[in-house]
Amino acid sequence: MTMALALPDTTAAAEDLLADLAADLRQGRVVPYLGAGLAQLLTPGAASPAPATPEALADFFAGKAALPRRAKGNAWASAQHIESYKHRSTLSAWMAEAFQAPVAPTALHLHLAGLGLPLIVDTWYDGAMRSALAAQGADWGEVQGISRAGIGEDRWYRFYDAGGAEVGRDAAAGWTTLLYKPHGGALPARNFLISDADYVEVLTEIDIQTPIPDVVKERRRDRGFLFLGCRFHDQLLRTYARQVTKRSGPTHHAVVDPDVLTRNEVKFLVSQGVTPIALPLKRAAAILAGAA
Known part of the structure; x- marks a missing residue:
């Protein structure tokens, strides 16, 4: 590797750093940025009922249709092939099928939901985080990225209240917690950014921040981010982060x-x-939730 990570010297130092972040999190000074890897926190031996990585989603697509070699193993290229040769409605139906089984929130999801955080970013398509917010009785709503491909709308995102009803953007100002799902989600309305075509316009505009909701821009100001269950091995994931x-x-x-x-x-x-914290995700989650 041409660049070196500055890791905490010892496991104890890493745990101390995370304990400090847990305190900042409770004070609302840190924004959790959740990735698909939180499926690792499921009960030992339990498999996620939905694809838990982009690669697993690509495998799901491969089980539904014959894919060219260039698309295999890549969720976005696989989705583009399906959209191009089998129509957008087929892709949307298969995405809904992939994520139709409820993913139960973990202890970390529930802990975060109970903190009254101004902003939570959830980058995967399942509904675990929104289920946690509902279970905790939080005052919350969400904003989801939407596909502009073929919808004939000059919008980048939609807002939903805690009951799943679409609302205007002004409603978000009154929510204690805003859940931001930049790639969309299976619930409540099957919004999916997944194919290459979905991202063409977004990636053209995202550098000037147009696709990012103003309320997200406001709530991230002066706050640090804590990436949990995230990988950045694809350019798309790095760009969004x-x-x-x-x-x-x-x-x-x-x-x-x-x-x-x-x-x-x-x-x-x-x-x-970004300061890396080299700890197993389950250990990190326990520290953050105060269960360590």
């Missing part, structure tokens, strides 16, 4: 497994000033 965290607080952290990081992931973390 970079743009969602733009113009936020000066310090960010990520719970990582340094043994699996790619060169591009290391480069991304270093270039973005």
Whole structure:
């Protein structure tokens, strides 16, 4: 690797750092940025009822249709092939099928839902985080990225209240907690950014922040981000993380497994000033939830 990560010297130091972040989290000074890897926190031996990684989603697509070699193993390219040769309605139906089984919230989801956080970013398509917010009786609503491909709308996102009804953007100002799902979600309305075509316009505009809701921009201001269950081994994932965290607080952290990081992931973390915390995700979750 051409760049080196500055990791805490010992496991104890990493745990102490995360304990400090847990305190900041409780004070609303840190925004949790959740990735698909939170499925690791399911009960030992339990399999996620929905695809738990982009690669697993690509495998799901491969089980539904014959894919060209270039698309195999890549969820976005697989989705584009399906959209191009079997229509958007087929892709949307298969995405809904992939995520139709409820994913139960973990103890970490429930802990975060009970903190009254101003902003939670959830980058996967399942409904675990929204289920946790509902279970905790939180005052919340969400905003989801939407596909503009073929919808004939000049919008980048939609807002939903806690009951799943679509509402206007002004409603978000009154929510204690805003759940932001930049790639959409299976619930409540099957909004999916998944194919290459979905991202064409978004990636053209995202550098000037147009696809990011104003309320997200407001609530990220002066706050750091804590990446949990996230990988950055794909350019799309790195781009979104970079743009969602733009113009936020000066310090960010990520719970990582340094043994699996790619060169591009290391480069991304270093270039973005993200402090890596080398702890198993389950141990990190226990510390954050105060169960350690």
